[in-house]
Amino acid sequence: MLERRVNPVGRAATASVPRITLGGLRLAVLDLEQTANFMIDMVFPQRRLNRPLYLTSANGEVLARCSTEPMTDRLFRAADLINADGQPLVTVSRFRSKTPLPERVATTDLFHVVARKAQAAGLTFYMLGADDAENAAAVASVREQYPDLKIVGRCHGFLRGEALRAKVAEINALAPDYLWVALGVPYEQAFVEEYTPNLSNVGVIKTSGGLFNFLSGSRVRAPRWMQHAGLEWAWRIWLEPRRLFWRYLTTNPRALYLLLNRGRSTDIGGTHNQ
Incomplete structure (x- = not known):
């Protein structure tokens, strides 16, 4: 996928969305409801683009990785819209910008708002990612919560080579309004870059x-007070210390430095580059 700065389709589609630069990335100044409404408006009552709109999310770990991993940085800058999925980003924006981020837009919360709206509008989902058992459990949970939501297909995230290309062709033929890709950073962003040209029938x-892990119930969200305090990372370390302790030990200090030193005090309109 072309970077948005040289992609007139992406620029035009998101021109009305205000953004601020924080930690080195330009983030959408939208709350949860506004983000969901934007996603609905892109496909209902009719598709507004002839290729998928690409949305991703950034937290402190993403900011840190983008500052040290050129490929990850490029993949995130190719997004049409980046949401702030981290309470520390919201908190810092309140004293770094005249137009602060209104709230954290966690994908785990956003999914449910979009699902309710999509169910009412008759829009369709495809869910790609996680292992097969986790994927199946997530889809079963979503179908139980939203019985009238149209989930046109699902697949685990471990296909490679020709099998993956065939699955992409199948997804494109199903033409879902929303394709939820849960492969982890930066693999899901790399998937979007490689396969967007083959997914012209997808809306968003x-x-x-890790959305599907929360939908399936295999992982539990942090208590609400920890989420609001920006301490969800500590909760996750407590649950998975071996996997996450070193990651957060190395990325959290860098993310804090970037948030305090790589932002702009002036607000940026939606028509500028990522």
């Missing part, structure tokens, strides 16, 4: 990280 692609 939203990268989703």
